[in-house]
Amino acid sequence: MENRKKRILVIDDDADHLFIARELLTREGYEVLTHQSPFGVTGLIQAADPDLVLLDVNMPSLPGDDLAAFIKADDRTRHVPIVLYSSTDEDYLRSAIVQHRLEGYILKGDAANFRMKVGYFLQDHMTNDAAYRRGLYAVE
Amino acid sequence: MTNELVLIVEDEKDIAQLLRYNLQKAGYRTVVACDGDQALSVARCGKPDLVLLDIMLPERDGWEVCRRLRASEQAAATPIIMITALDAEESRLRGLQTGADDYITKPFSICEVLLKVRKLLDRSDELQTHRRRRTEAETQISYLVHELKNSLSIIGGYALLASEQDGTCDYLDRISTTTEYMDQILSDASLLVRLEKGAPPPALEPLTLNEVIEDILGAFRITAVDKGITLHLAGGTGCQVWGERSAVCQIVTNLVSNAIKYNRTGGTVCIRIDEQGDGVDLSVTDEGPGIPPDQQNRIFEKYYRCPGSEHVKGSGIGLYVVKLLTESIGGTVRVASDRAVGSTFTISLRRAGDAVLAVRSPR
Numbered sequence: 001m002e003n004r005k006k007r008i009l010v011i012d013d014d015a016d017h018l019f020i021a022r023e024l025l026t027r028e029g030y031e032v033l034t035h036q037s038p039f040g041v042t043g044l045i046q047a048a049d050p051d052l053v054l055l056d057v058n059m060p061s062l063p064g065d066d067l068a069a070f071i072k073a074d075d076r077t078r079h080v081p082i083v084l085y086s087s088t089d090e091d092y093l094r095s096a097i098v099q100h101r102l103e104g105y106i107l108k109g110d111a112a113n114f115r116m117k118v119g120y121f122l123q124d125h126m127t128n129d130a131a132y133r134r135g136l137y138a139v140e
Numbered sequence: 141m142t143n144e145l146v147l148i149v150e151d152e153k154d155i156a157q158l159l160r161y162n163l164q165k166a167g168y169r170t171v172v173a174c175d176g177d178q179a180l181s182v183a184r185c186g187k188p189d190l191v192l193l194d195i196m197l198p199e200r201d202g203w204e205v206c207r208r209l210r211a212s213e214q215a216a217a218t219p220i221i222m223i224t225a226l227d228a229e230e231s232r233l234r235g236l237q238t239g240a241d242d243y244i245t246k247p248f249s250i251c252e253v254l255l256k257v258r259k260l261l262d263r264s265d266e267l268q269t270h271r272r273r274r275t276e277a278e279t280q281i282s283y284l285v286h287e288l289k290n291s292l293s294i295i296g297g298y299a300l301l302a303s304e305q306d307g308t309c310d311y312l313d314r315i316s317t318t319t320e321y322m323d324q325i326l327s328d329a330s331l332l333v334r335l336e337k338g339a340p341p342p343a344l345e346p347l348t349l350n351e352v353i354e355d356i357l358g359a360f361r362i363t364a365v366d367k368g369i370t371l372h373l374a375g376g377t378g379c380q381v382w383g384e385r386s387a388v389c390q391i392v393t394n395l396v397s398n399a400i401k402y403n404r405t406g407g408t409v410c411i412r413i414d415e416q417g418d419g420v421d422l423s424v425t426d427e428g429p430g431i432p433p434d435q436q437n438r439i440f441e442k443y444y445r446c447p448g449s450e451h452v453k454g455s456g457i458g459l460y461v462v463k464l465l466t467e468s469i470g471g472t473v474r475v476a477s478d479r480a481v482g483s484t485f486t487i488s489l490r491r492a493g494d495a496v497l498a499v500r501s502p503r
Binding site: 058 | 282286290291293294296297298299316320323325327332334359362384
């Protein structure tokens, strides 16, 4: 378990985004799984048990924030951290992560800092308090 | 065209009948409600295009019905004409204050009623068309912004991958830098569209300023190191202000980003929190070339850029956004600058007491 690579599941309906994310993260030493559809994700999460899910938002057949709500509503999948990965308006992403109690969001378009941000969400020592301060959690 | 629905709220049957007959003759559809509750439920389900509202009603009076219609989602913008027997100024003013668009006093001439109804319906029609066009334009802009940003992130992503594979070609880094800049402009532009839409001011919440700032500085460390610039945060530990998180984040981001961009190589950016009685001053100081006195009151203007700043990429939106956002959370912004020392931008916000850590820790 100690030496197991961190496993990241990336969901996006765009093949280019999936390719870039896979390449960037693989070079960083992560194990990367990609899936080019919002469908079949809950099954995939149960089968692969990823350490993090990166989820595109703007998917016409099922928007990522709705999909995230499904994942968080299911006892078998809700423990997996979900980070929205999108070019959508930041205010929208912020309210989506608060509403569905997701771990956070990363804006597409900042390729240089993408891996640093992913690494940040994979840190074990990120406390709830730090997450709250970054606006990543809703407080009851 | 004239198939609009007029809701007549009138408890006197004869008057209701008279209005109904004449409105129908003029080509309107009508529905009559004889008390306030009925009026509200008809307005909810029937979505009338205009409401003729008598003031003297049993139980709920016309003023209250008017207030409730205005507060409802369906009738917030529906034209309302008050009908009053009291030909007193006070009564008319109260109607207009509660949100009525016009009034008619009893006894009224049918001609006047029909004219006022027509006039208000025409105007509301124009307004609705205008509003619809604006919404369509905004939707279009946000769609375009999203698609462009998506494509840019693909270009930037491939450029980064390629540059990592072959570090000898610095053209790729230039592509990356340019796509990041374009992405930033698109973000600024869509933020601007949102701010200028005249959205209601955000709800204020107490924010622990130094924590918000520390988080933002984290994201700036890489850029700062690249330029050999040191970031300092001083003072105000635990001090809370009234603000709104995303607005304050954006304000600090824009100011710090400017302070890095316009700094001298190897310079310092100093962020200070100073408690001033009921207020808190947040200042960002750089060691850049300074801003000439005659430019200082212009730099918050939209698209304005100082002569001589051409060598630094920028769209002239950042400080304008800072000003709009600061004012939207009830603060003020000012600048002081000395050509020999640098510039200091100061945001004054209202103080919200000190952080109580026990309350802030979430489960």
